[in-house]
Amino acid sequence: MTPLLLLLLRCLLLPTTAAATSLPADSSRLLAAKAALSDPTSALAAWDSSTSHCRWPHVLCSTSSSSSSSVASLLLSNLSLAGQFPTQLCSLPSLARLDLSYNSLIGPLPPCLAALPSLTHLDLSGNAFSGAVPTSYGQGFPSLLTLNLAGNDLSAGFPAFLANLTTLQELLLAYNPFAPSPLPHDMAAGLPHLRVLWLASCGLVGNIPSSVGDFRSLVNLDLSTNNLTGEIPDTIANLKNVVQIELYSNNLSGRLPQGLGRLQKLRFLDAAMNRFSGEIPPDLFLAPRLESLHLYENDLSGPVPSTLGNATALNDLRLFANRLAGELPPEFGNNSPLQFIDLSDNRISGRIPATLCSAGQLEQLLVLNNELDGPIPAELGQCRTLTRVRLPNNRLSGAVPPDMWGLPHLYLLELAGNALSGAVGPAIAMAQNLSQLLISDNSFAGVLPAQIGALTSLVELSAANNGFSGPLPASLADVSTLGRLDLRNNSFSGELPRDVRRWQKLTQLDLAGNRLTGNIPPELGDLPVLNSLDLSNNEFTGNVPVQLENLKLSLLNLSNNQLTGNLSPLFSGDIYDRSFLGNPSLCRGACPGAAARGRRGLVGSVGSVLTIAGAILILGVAWFWYKYRSQYRRRGGAEAGGGKKWVVTSFHKVEFQEEDILSCLDDEDNVVGTGAAGKVYRAVVGSGGGDDDVVAVKKLFLGFGGGGAAKKDKAVMMKDTMEAEIATLGRIRHKNIVKLWCCLRSGDRGLLVYEYMPNGSLGDLLHGGKGGLLDWPARYRIMLDAAEGLSYLHHDCAPPIVHRDVKSNNILLDADFGAKVADFGVARVIGGDDGPNAAVSAIAGSCGYIAPEYSYTLRITEKSDVYSFGVVMLELVTGKRAVGPELGDEDLVRWVRGSIEHNGVDSVLDPRLAVAGEESTSRDEMRKVLNVALRCASSLPINRPSMRSVVKLLLEVLPDTKPAVAVVDDKKEPIY
Structure with missing residues (x-):
């Protein structure tokens, strides 16, 4: 009997119980799919044959009695799954919804999916x-x-054949590098029920076909960020159901079409960043539901149509960077619930309409670089909703409305470059949210009121080139948030405030061209981040304080004063050649007569000779011991460096040597962390072993070697990481940003030396079993510290910096549990040539922290960091990870929102805090912070506050702070 026949007989003779325990077909298919995938977070760990697959997480079965065990939905979004698509899923006959979005799947799309008869929703984005x-x-x-195939790496030509899917309602192919292709002319004919067409950044070229008007069911049309040319066809006015039209960032030209005013449901129209010319069609503002119109960065000319005054739903108007001229309709805003206006960089003249805030909702008014004249309307001083006013470089005159100085929610008031006069009113004490007051290059006069010291949020005061006089208010020294103070070229007199130690965040102080007298306060040398000091052309007397040597200055100018005495050797170098001109009694080296005074003092110093000689002897012995010890370490360091010399670049004054660092890298017991970019060592560089004598060293391998493409990719990644860290941390200084002491390079090795954070990362402490050690006050302080660090990156760095990988593991804790933002390996500078929304080639960040729009658009903004920080705040409030099995098929944001909806707010608060006996007042604070976190984690960037506002909102949680108003961004998500 053949072996095959024996095997067949065994199968036939198996007990019937064995057949009864065989798995259902769908269970087997799901387990096979699980085996084919990489699951680094164990998201599918509960998929086990011991339970019914209908009870597995992320699996929903049919509710039909005839097929109750058939898989109807697989919701596998955002689970870090990797590998190629598991074709076993193509064998689930009842599958209606398949969502594998936001994972790391690679390879070709599976053709077999097209055969699934019940599939209604497919999301592989x-x-x-x-x-x-x-x-x-x-x-x-x-x-x-x-x-939905958006945000992949699909190539070849645009898949025009998808227009044959006659049942399709939503087609989302955005952000794929398709080969340049025209939009099919007959696409609408094959998709009669289409409601959403999202083709942003799909390589589309050529004209928009006139047949686009045949999409009669279309709600959302997004053709943005392509290379479309020609004019918008007039037939677009036939889209009677359209709500949102996105055409921005193409090469469209010609005139805007007539007839858009007939679109009864149109709410959002964005045709910015094209080459449109001619005048704005007057009927455009007659669309009855038009809320948002973006036509900025085009070549539009002519006047703003008078119909603008009849736009009954308009709240967001952005026409900046065109060639619009003439006056604004005087009734503009009288019929509109205006919230955001940006008409900057045009040639608009005449008066500012007094009706802009008639609806009482105006938040931002930006009309910089135009030709406006006359006074600022008194009605704007009554507009208490204003948060940002930018009117610089116009021809405005007269006094600022008195109430405008004290608007309670205003955080930016920019009036520079006009002909405004009068004084800064005492009502400014009410402007508790004012962060930037920019009024340079006007004709303001009088004294700065003492009430300016009450501005607890003031970061920048720029009032240069005016006629201010009198003494600087002593209360100005109380503004601890001040980062930039520019009062040059006025007529201020008297002495500087004596106690300026509270200016711990001041980076620039410019008081040149005034009549200030007295001594330069030595306390200026105690300001930790001051890097630009200009006190020239005043009447200061006395010595140059030796404490100024403590500063790391990029600009120092004390010229044209009445300073006397000797300059220290530090200020005698060439770099300071022009820093002290015009001070005839100030000497480099010894001043005349110093030698004679030295001879008279010589007799009195004879008694010190023996003491000095003894000190020299002791120092000599210490020096000999240090050189012996250094030579011993250098031998070990040379081995650690592969025999090559290490090149050291310092970013702060350091007391340790490279040998102190290298000697710690041979002992693996010193390893305190391992990440994708390399190992992190704890290195003792001083004799005491205290916190001040310890640093953290990240060891990177920068060479390609011969390990193939994977090794080269990793080496490139590590080199990029090192360069990004150096470029970012090497130039910024903030108490809540981890300090980079120096870097060392030797051949294919690199070392980054940071300040050591004894309590490790927030993620490890919070989720590593010791989260109960962090009570609510500690957690509140951590999130406030981290928020201040991110706010510094976004608002105080020029240009701004986006971190791109904000998460709890990248927030480090010092010995007192103070928080500092770390790991800038993927950080990006935005602005400059990249524009405000820089594009990147790949998504950076960690699962659960990535903002939804970032995955689609691959464009980085500060709002991406805000979303990630919102997730960190939710971790601190709930005690849960950003993603994890305990959240099921949801991330933390969705889990929190769902839990609150079904079980109330208290259901998501960390129970460990309740066990610790938190009082009701703390619970109230937690609820308030939770509200801020959910605002930060909004799916719409426009609804997220800026990081500066997050800091204010967190401070508002304390009972003695004032309310803060969030700042909003301007981009929208598609409406589905």
Whole structure:
């Protein structure tokens, strides 16, 4: 009998109980799919044959009695799954919804999906699928309603054949590098039910076909960020159901079409960043529901249509960077609930309409660089909703309305470059949110009121080139938030405030060209981040304080004063050649007569000779011992460096030597962390072993070697990491940003030396079993510290810096549990040539922390960091990880929102805090912080506050702080 026949007989003779315990077909298919995937976070760990697959997380079965065990939905979004698509999922006959979005899947799209008869929703967005869209997708999917392939790496030509899916309602192909292709002319004919067409950044070229007007069911049309040319066809006015039209960032030209005013449901129109010319069609503002109109950065000319005054729903108007001229309609705003106006960089003249805030909702008014004249309307002084006013470089005159100085929510008031006069009113004491007061280059006069010292949020005061006089208010020294003070070229007199130690955040002090007298306060040398000091052209007397040697200054100018005495050797170098001109009694080296005074003092110093000689002897012995010890360490350090000399670049004054660092790298017991970029060592560099004598050293391998593509990619990544850390941390200084002491390079090795944070990362402490050690006050302080660090990056750095990987593991804790933001390996500078929204080639960040729009658009803004920080805040309030099995198929943001909806706010608060006996007042604070966190984690960037506002909102949690108003961004998500 053959072995095959014996095997067949054994199978036939198996007990019937064995057949009864066989797995259902769908269970087997799901387990096979699980085996084919990489699951680093164990998101599918509960998929086990011991339980019914209908009870597995992320799996929903049919509710039909005839097929109750059939898989109907697989919701596998954002689980860090990797590998190629598991084709076993194509064998689930009842599958209606498949969501694998925001994972790390690679390889080609599976053609077999098109054969699933019940599939209605397919979402494979936010992965790394490559190659062409299978042609079978245009011939199958008999029931498909939604096809989302956005944010992948799909190439070849644009898949025009998808227009054959006649049942389709949503087609989302945005942000794929398709080969340059025109938009199919007959696309609308094959998609009669289409409601959403999202084709942003799909490589589209050529004209928008006139057949676009045949999408009669279309709600959202997004063709932005392509290379479309020509004019917008007039037929676009036939889209009677359209709510949102996004055409920004193309090469469209010609005139804007007539007829858009007939679109009864149109709410959002964005055709910015094109080459449109001519006048704005007057009927455009007659669309009855138009809320947002963005036409900025075009070549539009002519006047703003008078119909603007009849726009009954308009709240967001952005027409900046065009060639618009003439006056604004005087009734503009009388019929509109205006919130945001930006008409900057045009040639608009005449008066500012007094009706802009008639609806009482205006928050931001930006009309800089125009030709406006006359006074600022008194009505704007009554607009208490204003948060940002920018009117610089116009021809405005007269006094600022008195109430405008004290608007309670205003955080930016910029009036520079006009002909405004009068004084700064005492009502400014009410402007508790004022962060920037920029009034340079006007004709303001009088004294600065003492009430300016009550501005607890003031970061920048710029009032240069005016006619201010009198003494500087002593209360100005109380503004601890001040980062930049520019009062040059006025007529201030008297002495500087004596106690300026509270200016711990001051980076620039410019008081040049005044009549200030007295001594230069030595306390200026105690300001930790001051890097620009200009006190020239005043009447200061006395010596140059030796304490100024403590500063790391990029600019020092004390010229043209009446300073006397000797300059210290530090200020005698060439770099300070022009810093002390015009002080005839100030000497480099010894002043005349110093030698004679030295001879008279010689007799009195004879008694010190023996003491000095003894000190020299002791120092000599210590020096000999130090050189012997250093030579011993150098031998070990040379081995650690592969025999090559280490090149050291310092960013702060350091007392340790490279040998102190290298000697600690040979002992693996010193390893305190390991990450994707390398190992982190704890290095003792002093004799005491205290916190001040310890540093953290990140060891990177920068060479390619011969390890193939993977090794090269890792080496490139590590080199980029090192360069990004150096470029960022090497130039910034803030108490809540981890300090980079220095870097060392030797061949293919690199070392980054940081200040040591004894309590490690917030993530490890909070989620590593010791989270109960962090009571609520400690958690509150941590999130406030981290928020201040991020606010510094976004608002006080020029240009701003986006971290791109904000998470709890990148927030480090010092010995007192003070928090500092760390790990700038993927940080990016934004602004400059990149523009305000820089594009990146790949998504950076960690699962659970990535903002939704970042995955789609690959454009970085500060609002991406705000979302990530919102997740960190939720971790601190709930005690849960950003993603994890305890959250099921949701991330932390969705879990918190769902839990609050079903079980109330208290259900999400960390129970360990309750066990610790937190009082009711702390619970109230936690609820308030939770509200701030959810605002930060809004799916819409426009709804997220800025980091500066987050700091204010967190401070508002304390009972003695004033309310803060959040700042909003301007970008929208598609409406589905």
